[in-house]
Amino acid sequence: MTLREALSQVPDPRAHNRRYPLWGLLALILLAFLSRMDSLRGVARFARAHPHLLPHLGLRKPPGHTALTGLLHRLDPQALAQALVPVFPETEP
Template structure:
């Protein structure tokens, strides 16, 4: 099972009008935390600093 498959099995409690897939957001948070980011604001900075990663995460 791939990470994407595992994260895709997590139920998404958000409204149906969501813009990004939950598995992609969770993967971004995981990658950022593995890169020693310690806050959600840091995850945002990480995403802005590494835009080349986003298409690989479905974002």
């Protein structure tokens, strides 16, 4: 299973008028944190600094801090952890 497939299985807690695909935002957050960003403001800066990555994540423009914060406040962490187990089996909850 690919990371995209795993992240696509996470239930999206946002309204149906969302601008960014959930899997793309989660993958962006993961990439930014792996690149040593330590905050959601850092993730937003990372997205602006690396626009060439956005199309690969299904994103047309970089998300802002508000979009990232709103998502993570609503996201079910257990659902995310469970979806990532096939990709990262050593993290089994």
